[in-house]
Amino acid sequence: MKGALLVAGTTSDAGKSVVVAGLCRLLARRGVSVAPFKAQNMSNNSVVTLDGGEIGRAQAVQARACGLEPSVRFNPVLLKPGSDRRSQLVVRGKAIDTVGAKDYFRHRQELRAVVAEELASLRDEFDVVICEGAGSPAEINLRATDLANMGLARAAELPVILVGDIDRGGVLAHLFGTVAILEPEDQRLIAGFVINKFRGDVDLLKPGLDQLEALTGRPTLGVIPFTDELWIDAEDSLSTVSDAPVGRPLPPVGSEWLTVAALRLPRISNSTDVEALACEPGVAVRWATDPSRLAGADLVVVPGSKSTVSDLEWLHRTGIADALTARAAAGGPILGICGGYQMLARTIDDRVESAAGTVPGLGLLDLEIVFDDPKVLRRSSGRVLDHGGAAGNNDLPVHGYEIHHGRVRGNSDKPWLELDGEPEGSVRGAIWGTHLHGALESNEFRRAWLREVAAQAGRPGFVVAEDVSVAEVRNGQLDLLADLLEKHLDRAALEQIIDGSAPTGLPVLTTYK
Structure with a gap:
């Protein structure tokens, strides 16, 4: 043929x-x-290729x-919407412009x-x-x-x-x-x-x-x-329907479920990060768009965003920002990934995506984020640092990829990971944050971290399965x-x-x- x-x-x-x-x-x-x-693809779900570019997932x-x-050859033109009217134009894996419909011509x-x-x-x-x-x-x-x-x-x-x-x-x-x-x-x-x-x-x-x-x-x-x-591996935001479950939850191994509320941000990117959690028996993941959905969840995930400042404003407008602040004060587990990690910071200085300048973040982590060019595009691997967690999730291998303009310019919290010899991410009590997409696909790391989440959430009956491989799924x-x-x-x-x-x-x- x-x-x-x-x-x-x-x-x-x-x-x-x-x-x-x-x-x-x-x-x-x-x-x-x-x-x-x-x-040509239009999607905010993307990955970093071996040749150092970015393509649709x-x-x-x-x-x-x-x-x-994956190679940039397979998707030479990618449009990543940052608003209803403008998208980042990625050609052969590299961002070259931000365009509207008429500019694109x-x-x-x-x-x-x-x-x-x-x-x-x-x-x-x-x-x-x-x-x-x-x-x-x-x-x-x-x-x-x-x-x-x-x-x-x-x-x-x-x-x-x-x-x-x-x-x-x-x-x-x-x-x-x-x-x-x-x-x-x-x-x-x-x-x-x-x-x-x-x-x-x-x-x-x-x-x-x-x-x-x-x-x-x-x-x-x-x-x-x-x-x-x-x-698994939804292409774009059409598959992230508000209040819908992610995947088909399997019965728990132990006596208790672990429930996860993943925020369905208006400009969500790499929504597929939470799919690794949904592969686990006894982990029930649902998309959430209002604060009431956070109240009973054992874990809240703030995923990536193509428009961090705009989606941060949405968190305030919907009341979810207040719910996250209250949750953090009560010791409830929260995970921020990429744009979601940036939203947890004290301040965000964005003169690249939104041109908003310096705006206050949620202040749940003690770090400062500054947006800059060029965009960080890299595949990274490393290990989890030892923070004395109850589940002993230290020194485990972790890998994934990074796609972001935001840089950490000040961080007084403990780093969560070490990637390619450098500290990355943050941990403060039951709050975790990282720029690393795909980290939860690292099976040993995910299992150990879920044990820590269950301990922080008061779910002693939750038992992590020992044989789940996201790659095999x-x-x-x-x-x-x-x-x-x-x-x-x-x-x-x-x-x-x-x-x-x-x-x-x-x-x-x-x-x-």
Whole structure:
């Protein structure tokens, strides 16, 4: 097999990322040399690559599905929203500008060349490249500057399969309408449909699929059933729904649960940090957006933010800031990660992201944060320092990655970690903070720290499982995806589409003028 494919979606969160990851794992298991590619992503969930850049987390997971390390080649353009109107523009892993929609146009020719070069390079190196679209190709108001959907497909002559989420309702109209609204040269590249998250008897759906094929000339290549077992590594904030649980909590090993309230910040970034906690039996993690959800929680997590000062203002506006202050005074456990760590400081001097200057933080940790360029991008490893915790969580290995403009300029609290020989993070009683994303995926460290949290929260009946590996859970999710696609996709038809031997001359539907 030799070729490429673009997986587009009728909407955001239709299932493009998971279908690409599943296809990558399915092909890799069969010995095919395969790589993922997303020309342009918009997400605040990102990771640091081995080559020192920053890409969307979904592409890092897709790389893992292929058996590859994450690389900036897989996501050459990343937009990280800092407000409703402006985003940080990351090209080949490095932030180069902060842009609004109109500002972005001036970069389009340069970005088009970057995308074309990276995709051509991957196609030369790998047998198959599975590309992921962005949003929906039906956003015809953006077609002229499109880099990730039909603009990419037409420039590179990529066949396209269109994924629709039937759980949202109206999927047949979404699929038909998406094709019909495209101009004829784009329509000719749409080779087939995939329906995602189906519940019930597929025989009841079949007459609709037959009619859809009669109307469009394009087959439905598969109907993927809904499963609540897929939840780890969400691509963006659409998956962090207020008051929703993270994952599917497993029964506790001991006699008590440990409950976690993770704050669903308006500009949350790297929300996937809390997923490692949700992998643990007896740990129930929920997203929270009001102070009442903090009252009964054993642990509160303040996650990362793409707009630290703005999200700090939100904490005050909602009353959550007061709830955190009261919680700290009562000795209740709190964890701040990256932007959340910065919010716990005495002061934040931000002349980079928000241009707000110096503002007071929550004052729960005795440190000062100053924002500066360039952005810190690094993968780090080290150990936990000895603070005499009841659980003995000292000197354990820890690893992760850092993505932040904020620097610690003064810290009179004890450092929590030692990374690459330097102190990092803070500990004050039952309050912990660090800039390190992904730290909770370090299994020994996470277990020891959860024992300390349980002791501080007064949960003696909580027992940490000794065999949970976040990496194994993630691999299990990828294998589950591949199993679902192997069972429910027409693989022969899909392979024909990828290698360019699928039927041509597909009909053009009525297009809006």
